[in-house]
Amino acid sequence: MDARLLTPEDWLDLALQELKAHGYNALRAQPLANKLSVTRGSFYHHFESLEVFHAAVIAHWAKMTSGQIALAAQDIDDATEALDDLLQKTLCSGEALERAIRSWSTVKPMVAEAVERIDQERIDIAETLLCRTGLPKSVSLARAKLLYWAAIGRLMLPFPQNNVLSRVEISDLAALMSTKSYT
Known part of the structure; x- marks a missing residue:
């Protein structure tokens, strides 16, 4: 998926899927970025920190x-x-x-x-x-x-x-x- 086309909701939908399947330890930038075939920088483009992401x-x-x-x-x-x-x-x-x-x-x-x-x-x-x-x-x-x-x-x-x-x-x-x- 092209990083420019990703929205915060794309990350959040994936997070809920991963949370459901693998628990809260799956909610880290790099593994999620890998699942979306983008760099970790794409994650930080949408969320300033992991804490902000978790709140989202x-x-x-x-x-x-x-x-x-x-x-x-x-x-x-x-x-x-x-x-x-x-x-x-x-x-x-x-x-x-x-x-x-x-x-x-x-x-x-x-x-x-x-x-x-x-x-x-x-x-x-x-x-x-x-x-x-x-x-x-x-x-x-x-x-x-x-x-x-x-x-x-x-x-x-x-x-x-x-x-x-x-x-x-x-x-x-x-x-x-x-x-x-x-x-």
């Missing part, structure tokens, strides 16, 4: 995951249907990349801080949807946290692909979590 990788991950989910949730008028859509996406995908990001966050404080912020943004999305169903804020927040913790917990199991719910079970969970019978 996290932001790109958030945009490609949470950002897409948030946009989809906003596009669905019915809150229970939007919650169901959110749960269908979060409880059925993302295992390898999510695990790699969380592994990276255990060794790099900047990543841990970013992941914590993104976790809160994701919880906020679920809380907003639950509030839209008519639940009180305190109930919505507690349920949003439980849903999120369950989703992340499943991903951290040794074989998350063996621990999935069917689409019907996920829809039932969305309906249960949005029910107003909470006393």
